[in-house]
Amino acid sequence: MTQPILALTNIDKAFPGVKALDQAGLRVYPGRVMALMGENGAGKSTLMKVLTGIYNKDSGDIEYQGQAASFSGPRDSQHAGISIIHQELNLIPELTIAENIFLGREKTSAMGRILWNDMYQEADKLLARLNVKYSSKTPLGQLSLGEQQMVEIAKALSFESKVIIMDEPTDALTDTETESLFRVINELRDQGCGIVYISHRLKEIFEICDDVTVLRDGKFIGECPVADINEDGLIEMMVGRKLEDQYPRVNVQHGDVCLEVIGLTGSGVHDVSFTLNKGEILGVSGLMGAGRTELMKVIYGALPSERGVINLNGQTINPVSPQDGLANGIAYISEDRKGDGLILGLSVKENMSLCALDQLSKGIQIQHNDEAIAVEDFIKLFNIKTPSKEQIIGNLSGGNQQKVAIAKGLITKPKVLILDEPTRGVDVGAKKEIYQLINKFKTDGMSIILVSSEMPEVMGMSDRIIVMHEGRISGEFDAKDANQENLLACAVGKTVNEEAA
Numbered sequence: 105m106t107q108p109i110l111a112l113t114n115i116d117k118a119f120p121g122v123k124a125l126d127q128a129g130l131r132v133y134p135g136r137v138m139a140l141m142g143e144n145g146a147g148k149s150t151l152m153k154v155l156t157g158i159y160n161k162d163s164g165d166i167e168y169q170g171q172a173a174s175f176s177g178p179r180d181s182q183h184a185g186i187s188i189i190h191q192e193l194n195l196i197p198e199l200t201i202a203e204n205i206f207l208g209r210e211k212t213s214a215m216g217r218i219l220w221n222d223m224y225q226e227a228d229k230l231l232a233r234l235n236v237k238y239s240s241k242t243p244l245g246q247l248s249l250g251e252q253q254m255v256e257i258a259k260a261l262s263f264e265s266k267v268i269i270m271d272e273p274t275d276a277l278t279d280t281e282t283e284s285l286f287r288v289i290n291e292l293r294d295q296g297c298g299i300v301y302i303s304h305r306l307k308e309i310f311e312i313c314d315d316v317t318v319l320r321d322g323k324f325i326g327e328c329p330v331a332d333i334n335e336d337g338l339i340e341m342m343v344g345r346k347l348e349d350q351y352p353r354v355n356v357q358h359g360d361v362c363l364e365v366i367g368l369t370g371s372g373v374h375d376v377s378f379t380l381n382k383g384e385i386l387g388v389s390g391l392m393g394a395g396r397t398e399l400m401k402v403i404y405g406a407l408p409s410e411r412g413v414i415n416l417n418g419q420t421i422n423p424v425s426p427q428d429g430l431a432n433g434i435a436y437i438s439e440d441r442k443g444d445g446l447i448l449g450l451s452v453k454e455n456m457s458l459c460a461l462d463q464l465s466k467g468i469q470i471q472h473n474d475e476a477i478a479v480e481d482f483i484k485l486f487n488i489k490t491p492s493k494e495q496i497i498g499n500l501s502g503g504n505q506q507k508v509a510i511a512k513g514l515i516t517k518p519k520v521l522i523l524d525e526p527t528r529g530v531d532v533g534a535k536k537e538i539y540q541l542i543n544k545f546k547t548d549g550m551s552i553i554l555v556s557s558e559m560p561e562v563m564g565m566s567d568r569i570i571v572m573h574e575g576r577i578s579g580e581f582d583a584k585d586a587n588q589e590n591l592l593a594c595a596v597g598k599t600v601n602e603e604a605a
Contacts, residue, residue: 106133106134106135107133107170108131108132108133108167108298109132109133109134109168109169109266109267109298110130110131110132110155110166110167110168110169110186110267110298111129111130111131111132111165111166111167112128112129112130112131112151112154112155112164112165112166113129113164113165113166113167114127114128114129114163114164114165115127115128115129115151115154115161115163115164115165115166116128116161116162116163116164117150117154117159117161117162117322118162119499120491122491123322124147124150124322125147125150125151125154125161125164125322126321126322126323127164127323127324128147128151128164128319128322128323128324129317129324130151130300130317130324131317131327132267132298132299132300133298133314133315134266134296134297134298135293135294135295135296135297135298136293136298136299136314136315137289137293137299137301137312137313137314137315138298138299138300138301138313138314138315138316138317139301139302139303139309139313139315139316139317139330140152140300140301140302140316140317140319141302141303141309141316141317141318141319141338141341141342142318142319142320142325142342142531143320143342143343143503143531143532143533143534144501144502144503144504144530144531144533144534145321145489145500145501145503145504146319146320146321146322146342146531147319147321147322147323148271148302148319149271149302149501150322151319152188152269152271152300152302154166155175155181155186155269156175156177156178156181156186156188156269157174157175157176157177157178157180157181158177158178168184168186168267169266179208182263182265185263185264185265185266185267186265186266186267186268186269187260187263187265187267187268187269188260188268188269188271189256189257189259189260189268189269189270189271189273190256190271193249193252193253193256194256195244195252195255195256195259196244197243197244197245198243198244198245199243199244200240200241200242200243200244201227201231201238201239201240201241201242201243201244201247201255201258202223202224202227202228202240202241204244204255204259205227205230205240205255205258205259205262206223206226206227206262210223211223211226223240224239224240224241226262227240227258227262228240230258230261230262231254231255231258233258233261233288233291234254234257234258234261234284234285234288235280235281235284235287236251236254236255236258236284238251249440250277250278250281250392251281253273253275253277253281254277254281254284254285257270257273257285257288261288261292265297266296266297266298267297267298267299267300268292268297268298268299268300269299269300269302270289270299270300270301270302271302272302272303272304273285273301273303274303274305274308275528278392282308286311286312289301289312290312293314301313304530304531304532306335306338306339306532309330309338310330310335313330314329314330315327315328315329315330316328316329316330316333316338318338318341318342320341320342320343320344325341325342326341339532342531342532342533343532343533350532350535350536350560350564351539351560351561351563351564351565352536352539352540352543353543353564353565353567353583354543354546354547356383356384356546356547357383358381358382358383358384358567359381359382359383359549360381360382361379361380361381361382362380362381362382362416362417362519362520362551363379363380363403363414363415363416363520363551364379364380364413364414364415364416365377365378365379365403365412365413365414365415366412366413366414366415367411367412367413368399368402368403368409368411368412368413368414369409369410369411369412370398370402370407370408370409370410370412371398371401371402371407371408372395372398372399372407372575373395373398373399373402373409373575374395374574374575374576375412375576376399376412376572376575376576376577377577378570378577378580380520380551380553381551382549382550382551383546383547383549383550383551384546384551384552384567384568385542385546385552385553385554385565385566385567385568386551386552386553386554386566386567386568386569386570387554387555387556387562387563387565387566387568387569387570387583388400388553388554388555388556388562388569388570388571388572389556389557389559389562389569389570389571389572389591389594389595390571390572390573390578390594390595391557391573391595391596392557394572394573394574394575394595395572395574395575395576396524396555396572397439397524397555398575399572399575400436400522400524400553400555401436403423403429403434403436403522404423404426404429404434404436404522405423405424405425405426405427405428405429405434406425406426406429406436408424409422416432416433416434416519416520417519430459430516430518432519433516433517433518433519433520434518434519434520434522435459435513435514435516435518435520435521435522436513436522436524437509437510437512437513437521437522437523437524437526438509438524439524439525439528439555441505441506441509442505445509445512446497446505446508446509446512447497448496448497448498449496449498450496450497451493451494451495451496451497452479452483452488452490452492452493452494452495452497452500452508453475453476453479453493453494455497455508455509455512456478456479456482456493456508456511456512456515457475457478457479457512457515458512459512459513459515459516460478460515460516463516463517464478476493478515479493479515480493482511482514482515483511485511485541486507486508486510486511486537486541487507487537488500488504488507488508488511489501489504490504502530503530503531503533503534504534506526506527506530506534506538507534507537507538510523510526510538510541514545518550519550519551520550520551520552520553521545521550521551521552521553522552522553522555523542523552523553523554523555524555525555525556525557526538526542526554526556527539527556527558527561528557539565542554542565554566559588559591559592560588562586562591563583563586563587563588563591566583567582567583568580568581568582568583569581569582569583569586569591571591571594571595572595573594573595573596573597574597578594578595578597578598578599579591579593579594579599579600
């Protein structure tokens with residue numbers, strides 16, 4: 105194999121109470137895609153922040169193009185030819201696509217005047233490379249999350265970097281957008297770029313990557329060609345043990361009907377009817393834009409309903425706000441934990457107890473001892489890795505943030521728990537822990553709705569599955585009768601005979 109274009113060796117980095125990196129390492133080769141794998145909290149993001157100068161390393165070496173290197177910040181590393189596409193978008197919705205791509209480095213004349221036409225033309229070429237149909241003059245706020253992610257990728261391409269780091273680049277992309285991204289990755293590989301690809305989607309690693317590096321608990325575990333390892337071997341390297349039974353469904357005797365939805369119509373939802381029993385997991389499948397999240401938000405009260413009936417334990421409810429939903433005993437865990445679910449500047453304790461302050465108060469006085477006990481109990485139950493309940497939640501890994509988001513809903517003691525993409529951006533080890541927790545709630549008799557874009561997850565964890573297409577239910581299956589072909593057929597609007605499933 106050729107010499108690496110970038111090498112990080114024996115990198116150490118500690119924060120108060122936490123050693124985030126312990127002799128961590130990574131090598132990136134020109135013309136190859138290196139997967140950087142590890143559970144949430146393994147140190148992947150910290151290592152990339154050390155590389156790009158966001159954090160100063162405590163010890164270790166960085167070599168770039170054969171020379172010792174040290175960067176004072178992202179702008180410094182970008183100018184050197186290293187770009188990073190963050191999982192969290194760094195874009196401004198009020199500006200146009202082109203203005204976002206060239207923000208801070210606008211094309212100007214000798215007199216300092218911005219050359220708008222040149223900037224728009226170059227931005228349009230970058231978008232065409234990614235098969236994005238929008239004009240670069242379009243305000244970014246008009247784009248979907250997936251389309252904004254493509255703009256972030258176009259921004260990285262505009263630097264003509266020698267090393268490009270992609271942190272969960274397909275997390276918000278459709279299948280078509282992912283195909284466009286993979287085509288561009290192949291082009292960059294052919295041009296000699298070194299690419300670091302961070303993803304929890306194992307299928308993508310084997311589809312697009314040449315090599316894989318694994319971190320665990322901040323330590324370098326190993327590097328090998330992707331062709332020399334399989335999924336089970338990669339998972340074992342990541343978690344340090346064999347991970348048996350990826351979707352551990354438990355069989356529970358269902359109780360009475362807890363939730364009944366009849367003819368519900370609202371924002372993006374048309375004449376939807378279904379029931380949910382106590383001790384049951386109802387999976388909700390469908391393509392992006394099918395109305396799954398909109399349906400959940402109408403039930404929860406976050407979006408308005410136009411007509412229809414919602415019965416909870418035999419009583420008709422009409423939630424017109426999330427506060428109504430919570431008051432009626434419905435907890436909704438958003439697919440966008442950082443946008444809708446958590447306040448990153450607050451502590452673990454403050455985030456977790458936020459929706460339950462009424463239950464943790466007497467009059468207008470919060471009972472802080474009760475709050476602390478409840479939060480500590482959930483930290484133990486969920487195995488949340490945090491130095492303390494006072495830790496700022498933005499400092500936790502994605503998997504631990506997701507556990508806090510789920511605990512935030514459960515601390516209200518809901519009758520119905522709605523989980524919208526509960527394992528998005530979560531590693532395989534944390535997924536297993538979340539599944540086991542879901543099973544515990546199910547065993548305790550809670551009624552659970554599981555919305556997921558991952559068909560194996562829906563089929564593996566649900567007792568019954570409904571499929572949505574264009575805001576309507578297009579199919580319903582018992583889990584034992586469901587298969588991916590039938591779920592996908594219903595997702596695109598085809599009629600499937602369940603008896604033939």
